Amino acid sequence: MNTDIENLFKDTVLGHPVGLFILFFTEMWERFSFYGMRILLILFLTAPMMSDNPGWDWPREHALALIGTYASLLYLTPIVGGWVADKITGYRVAVIIGCLVMTLGHAAMAFDTTITFYIGLALLVIGTGFFKPNITSIISEMYKTRESKKDGAYTIFYMGVNAGAFFGMMLCGYLAENYGWHWGFGLAGIFMLLGMLQFMLAHQIFGKIGDKPGRKEEVVLSDTIDESNLAEIKLNPFTTFDYVLIVLSSVGGLLYLFNDPLEVIYSKSLVPFEIAGMSGTNIVVLAALALFLILLITRIARYLPIVRDRLIAVTIFALFTVFFFAFFEQSLGSMTLFASDYTDRSLTGNSATIFKIVDGLLTTIPLIIITYVITLIFKKTFTKIGASNIILAIAFIGVWGLVIFRLYDKFSQTEMTVDATWFGILNSFFIITLAPVFSKWWESKYNPSAAMKYGIGLVLLGFGFAILSYGAADIPPGARTASVSMIFLILAYLFHTMGELCLSPLGLSYLSKLVPARMIGFMFGVWYLAIAVGQKAANTMGGMIDKISEQYSLGTFFLIFAIIPVIVGIVSMALNPLLKRLMHGVR
Template sequence: MSHSSSHGTDGRELFGHPAGLYLLFSTELWERFSYYAMRALLVLYLTDTVTSGGLGWSQGEALQLYGIFTGLVFVTPIFGGALADNWLGARRSILIGGLIMAAGQFVLAIPSASSGFDAETLLYVGLGLLVIGNGLFKPNISTMVGGLYAQGDHRRDGAFTIFYMGINIGALISGIVAGSMAEGYGWNAGFLVAGIGMLLAVAIQLIFAPRHLGDLGVEPIARREARLSKNTTSKTPLTREERDRIKVIMVLGLFTILFWAGFEQGGGLMALYAQDYTDRMLMGFEVPAAWFQSLNPLFIIILSPLLAGLWSRMKDREPSSPVKFAFGLIFLGVGFVCMIGAVLEQQTAGSASMMWLVGAFFFHTLGELCLSPVGLSMVTKLSPVRMGALMMGAWFAFIALANYLAGMIGSLVGEAGAMSVFGGIAITGVLGGLLLLVFAGKLVDWMHGAESRHAPLNTQLNED
């Protein structure tokens, strides 16, 4: 293969990044469209009355299932990552996972009345297929983004921010399209649209990958490492440096749990708050509750380029990953201060202004951008090569636990009340962020030069 890139890609660049990045961006865009379309509808579908086509569950039951489902979605990538590293290869994993997920969405779209199947059976089969397919898809597309860049390539953080934008364009249109379809034609139509989005992702990957990705992700990485070094690399013990770097991933993983357990209230408790306690009238038009799910991706699309630009303009003064994580947690806390405002207004006026929710989603999004793409990039930077997809899977496992906790926390609202749930998350977020600022310098030391160009923590804090 006489191509200019190490992976046999066609070597073409677009806006300073390999063309393959935009292919992975498009695949992920449609996969996330599919996932978020379903996520925007799930709790509302479960709690809708049976006569309106819903399942008539209580809010507590719906939020618990939501927590278990979104939790499992982030657990299965550990197995999917290991399968890809050792046997399937990332490319094949993405295609198989994509097809299984499309099948899951189509099962959810089957109308139980006319098909003779029980609605709850269809629900569990559909969600089960989504969980399995997602496990094969999710860790491998992220590691392939990292695989487009050589070790030490300074464009990697920026690449993950661009990739993250793809995720959120998909999420933005999904809430509006699926919400409108469900409103006009029933819940099944919303799930059907999600399945079509998933098939588009698979089609894009099948048609364009050979040209723009070459052989990236075709051979399982553990097998390739073993072949290149002519001995079983997988048996080589980890060096002290590799162990320290894995420690950083694990410590930041714990703070990631804190962040997502709060953030994921957006699809559960805050979705129900928008539905039941928010004045959604705007110039005579009632804004559908599912549309609020599009605020987060909308803000990401607006803020991503601004933040990516800010990091590159700061050059040597750019904060280290642990400091960015700390900011993320503090912004999460500020977002929940807005939700406290919403509860106070609702208690006095009967319903809360939409602007409280808009404010909360804005600060949550700022926090997410300081933490999520930075985390993905950091895992590809710090993981030993032979464990790339496995470590990405482990990273998603932290998020899994957070999603499960989010469902549990959200379901407490019946006993504790919205004020104590929102207030508790606000305090935890800010305190977690401050704690991480204290230890950030030590974590950078453990990275052993992966982020050596960053200014020391004390100068960052003074300059901020």
């Protein structure tokens, strides 16, 4: 019996150990800082130099090329960070390293210089690699003997993710848009620092949980895999050829990620050559893709039929994931630009009053609930981790102070302008409110198959863009500003969030059920790679907003983003019978 786990479960809040809520708030502050900074990037980079709140005045294509590489790397470094924690540091130390590096990254971005901005982005990418995979691994260890409570624990934890994103985008965005970009970047760094201190000062409560693992984690395989398949899994190690392909495809992919913004922004190239009219960048990325496909095909081919079929199913789902994120992550780029430049955000009279009331309720009700949870934690743990609790209290006093200041500022205005960053909070709000509904759907007898869920998610995503396309239909070609009703953007976020709830949370769940033990780490890497490719594709396509809107219209730009996901979603539904056969009974 693990005495550290038993000790954790002696002091519980809402039926879960206090340690879960330490992780909850650590994740909340990290997501506060991450999303609070992320929502500012496109606005800061494209803001005119000659304005009340000057930015860098970059062309949209340049800004999105940089953001695409940054967003992609955020999903690649966790593969390395998880390995380092497993082999060298342990999960808790890795989380602290990640928090410290990210704090330094946010601090660097608070200075308005080019070099500190790039250093800040690099540190955030590295820090996320240490933080992201390892804080969830601590939860997995905590509930090793309480499997029946693990789903509830992750549900609470991901509420922390969305609460942090909600308040981060709201408060960092408010300060940045109204008082200066460095205030928004700086606030993100302050709360990252508080999150790190809170976790460090409470680490002893976990005992040895999260220390360097002394053994490999067990992977539960489906009962339908027989002993011959298990033997085949154990006899399928990575070959030298596999490792060569991994290295070459990784180097090629990273070379493309760094070279793309370098070419777009500075007209320089790490691969300055052409072959048959094709640029070095395109040659490198196509070669990397070809090598990776060879690796995937040859590796999967070495398994017995049932395992091989399931791995093929995972690969198909990963392809659909690329398409989903390539369009969904327009929220980081083109949709934020639409909110800033093409949406009528001015409110007067009754509409302003209604917005202020709704905004006030959206802000204060979650804070009241979380503050209540904090009081329960204080009662249980103040004698054990008093210093950590004090840091947590300081952080929440700060949040309350900023929220009250923001609400007072908004309520004192007779005519008000909604911040462009405010629309970013809608995704978190809709997730929190709609997740229980979708969870009940998945638990009912009407629970769709995996392929149908992917299809529904992609179609809903397309509907969201169709609404934006309709709203932007009257904007003339080449227009840089417009005054479209904000209802179109709100509805688009609603449909996109419903699509996300159909697809995004399910990917890793299906992967863990379908992938054999020997290949679990590799396929998790493939999955994160699929999301990374989607992130880069999202911003590459988003960077075409000016070119397409000038040649055709902004409505046409969003119509393209509506049609393709719907088509891919219908393809997913059509493949449902095939994918069911490939999954061999796994649901």
